[in-house]
């Protein structure tokens with residue numbers, strides 16, 4: 001099957017399954033997202049030189065200040081996916097409603113949800129950020145795709161993954177048969193396989209949370225964090241979900257973004273951030289929960305549905321859930 005230097009495209013061709021309309025569709029969609037990722041990676045690397053640091057001067061639909069790279073990344077991912085002609089509906093963290101897919105709204109077979117530049121407060125300080133995506137097969141036929149195609153739990157997702165822009169650029173995807181990792185070789189301009197069917201690291205007593213918010217946390221989370229600290233856990237928080245998630249997957253740990261007294265549903269968005277990473281986590285042997293319910297079982301009631309999320313090593317997530325019982 002895959003040699004050590006298998007490219008993303010070839011690997012995805014080999015990892016399609018019956019849930020895709022055509023065997024090549026997965027590879028075409030991932031190739032589009034990967035191409036957008038190369039562009040975003042290049043823009044990030046030169047952001048200070050091209051004056052694309054900083055705010056775009058507007059807020060997105062959930063009130064977060066948009067960075068210039070949020071806007072650039074959003075357009076690049078949308079254009080790359082539209083160019084495939086396979087996508088009937090798209091929605092991103094940066095858009096209030098669905099993105100217009102033109103004629104493909106009727107003919108396209110897939111729905112894509114994405115966060116183009118996650119952790120964008122890290123952009124200006126050259127710290128890691130990421131792109132997150134999830135892919136569904138459409139449900140409707142013969143009509144423009146709509147809410148019924150996109151407001152769906154992560155349990156219906158066919159594929160998901162992320163691009164991590166760190167000291168190297170990593171592309172991760174799963175199509176339900178393991179989580180696979182590729183590293184962008186900037187010389188060749190291709191993503192090459194560097195980890196196939198990667199398993200989540202065992203617990204290594206690491207937690208990642210913005211503990212500065214703990215004054216607003218509820219008792220289950222306060223009790224949990226006191227417990228892990230009493231057990232000698234280390235804290236590691238980059239403040240970019242993809243980077244924290246990836247580090248914990250590779251080295252062991254749990255990422256937590258609880259709901260709190262002022263934001264009962266927390267900060268993270270179910271469709272664009274939580275459900276795709278939950279699929280990756282589960283495919284790597286990890287878990288993702290809102291404290292009581294598996295993230296992939298939550299039904300979104302709107303595109304920008306928020307949820308608390310605890311994700312990472314399965315034993316660590318189970319421990320956290322014990323604090324949320326009752």
Ligand code: AHM
Nearest residue numbers: 064118119120121210239240241242
């Ligand atoms: P964003 O998509 O607007 O960047 O928000 C999501 C990010 C996550 O990547 C990160 O884990 C979290 O927000 C950090 O939030 P906080 O600054 O509240 O700790």
Ligand code: MG
Nearest residue numbers: 115118119273
């Ligand atoms: Mg985000």
